[in-house]
Amino acid sequence: MAAALLIIDMQRGLYDGPQKPFERERVLHTINQLIRRARTANAPILVARHTGPAGSPIEAGSSLWQLWGGLEVDESRDYLFNKTRPSCFLGTDLAQKLAQTRISELVIVGMKTQFCVDTTCRVAVELGFSVVLPQDGHTCMVTPALTAMAIIDHHNETLAGVFVKRMSAAEVSFMQPVPKM
Template sequence: MANALLIIDMQVGLYDGPQKPFERARVLDTINLLTQRARAAHAPIFVARHTGPAGSPIEAGSPFWQLWPGLEVDEARDYLFNKTRPSCFLGTDLAERLAAANVDELVIVGMKTQFCVDTTCRVAVELGFSVVLPEDGHTCMDTPALSAKAIIDHHNATLAGAFVKQVKAVDVWRSAVATAD
């Protein structure tokens, strides 16, 4: 179904900060399932870390900047990169790396739904990529205006069709799992 996985901002400071993401354990399990399926399909895995300026809680190298330890990422074979904007493309070499790997379709998962996930989905389409958004593979926190569930539901509905193919995570790389068994 797709030929690369992009995991966004699954970092200690966001995942385990003072406000916990909606259904965080389930979303982590979902992302790890997709990581396993991507490996079975021989699909490359790209992992974005949001990097704040010097002195911020998520500055490069800080404890909160690190990837969540339960995330099944292999730094030796997966491509980890840093970003400073909501888009995983702006100011990074992600588009070039995807082109070099002959990727034309991305499965996008991670945090936060209304910021980096939304922006990256929209920019990816503008750059010519097809995007698969597992409706159960991204999360965020409650805000004063909306619950995290409402934000996720809204973005799934808004992005579906015009920007992304919306699916359940269990349906991504299903054939790769069947042939690996």
């Protein structure tokens, strides 16, 4: 099973906006560790940027739309794409790109847990992909109704089993299993 790392919305406007993501430094460190492991295994790295309409703070090309500087993405070799919806699939060529490269499993990380991470996990499964969700590789902000930790815990529990294989980032491997003879 060929796996790829999908990083969602790790952009300046979300990561470093007025409301800071929960445990943002730890999550960034975790994602960068996964990037390094994916590179070592020659696994594809796909990076989604949420793009707002013209005039919005996160319109294409704006400062807040850019990827967070501490993210170890290499724009010359990683596949960056723009999305305008919570799903990384709707209105993008992500599914076609994955089919072309024969990717059948996605390791999904990034922001925001209750919106783009959740939606992309569910849609990926509907499209026939296997999904790994590192329980410590996604984050969000506090809301008036729930703490960020409650949102993250809820989604880790809700998505596990039916939609994703939940594990810690340290358990994620991009290495191909050796076929049995």
